Amino acid sequence: MLTAKQHELIQFIQKRLEETGISPSFEEMKEALDLKSKSGVHRLISALEERGFIRRLPNRARALEVIKQPEASTPAGRQAPANDVISQVARKPAAPEPANDVIEIPLHGRIAAGAPIEALEGQSSLPVPAALLGAGEHYALEVSGDSMIEAGIFDGDFALVRRVNTARDGDIVVALVRNEEATLKYLRRENGRIRLDPANGAYDPQIYDEHEVEVQGKLAGLLRRYH
Incomplete structure (x- = not known):
C-alpha cells in the first residue's frame, strides 16, 4: 500500500x-x-x-x-x-512517452581550434537540448582556441559531435592526428592527402598523409554559455 x-x-x-x-x-x-x-x-x-x-x-x-x-x-x-x-x-489511457527535451551526453575534455591538443576522455556529462542533436551517438568537447571563429566557433564553446569515422569534403570534423592529438577543422582531401583547414586567416592549413588522420566525429551543433 x-x-x-x-x-x-x-x-x-x-x-x-x-x-x-x-x-x-x-x-x-x-x-x-x-x-x-x-x-x-x-x-x-x-x-x-x-x-x-x-x-x-x-x-x-x-x-x-x-x-x-x-x-x-x-x-x-x-x-x-x-x-x-x-x-x-x-x-485514463497511458501517457505518451516523456518528451526527450534534454539529453545527457559525455563531455570528453577539450579540443583545439588552433594548434592540435589532446582530446581527453572524461567522466563528465553535459545536458543538451535534444533539438540540437539528430540521430546517432553524440559527445561534447570544450573548444580551446580561435582558429574556427569565422565559422562561428569560439573559445569556450561546447562542440556537439556526432560519432562517425567518415566525412565529406567541407565537413567540420574532430580529427585525431597521428593517433596523439585531436583538432576541430574543416576536412578536405587534396592530391591523396588530408588537409585540415582553419576558419581564421591567421592560421595556415595543416596537411597530412591519409594514414595520419582519423575522423572521430562530425560537428552537429554548438552550445555557448554567457557569463
Whole structure:
C-alpha cells in the first residue's frame, strides 16, 4: 500500500506528463507536495521506483515514466473520498512517452581550434537540448582556441559531435592526428592527402598523409554559455 504522499506524487507526475509530455522538476514536485526539501522528493521517487510504479529514463534530465497506477484503494492514513481520484487516473489511457527535451551526453575534455591538443576522455556529462542533436551517438568537447571563429566557433564553446569515422569534403570534423592529438577543422582531401583547414586567416592549413588522420566525429551543433 502506498502512502498518501506517494499517491499524491504519482498523480502529479501523471498529470504533468499528460499535459506537457515532460515530467516535472524536483523543485516543482517539492512545491506541489508542500515538502520542505528536495530530499523528500528523492525518497518518494526511490520508493515508487522500487515498487515498480515509475522508472527513470537513462541519459535524460527530468525524465520519469509512469509504468503503472496504484490500485483504486485508499492510501495509508487517508479516508477514501466518495469520488475516488485514483480510480479516475487508473482508467485514463497511458501517457505518451516523456518528451526527450534534454539529453545527457559525455563531455570528453577539450579540443583545439588552433594548434592540435589532446582530446581527453572524461567522466563528465553535459545536458543538451535534444533539438540540437539528430540521430546517432553524440559527445561534447570544450573548444580551446580561435582558429574556427569565422565559422562561428569560439573559445569556450561546447562542440556537439556526432560519432562517425567518415566525412565529406567541407565537413567540420574532430580529427585525431597521428593517433596523439585531436583538432576541430574543416576536412578536405587534396592530391591523396588530408588537409585540415582553419576558419581564421591567421592560421595556415595543416596537411597530412591519409594514414595520419582519423575522423572521430562530425560537428552537429554548438552550445555557448554567457557569463
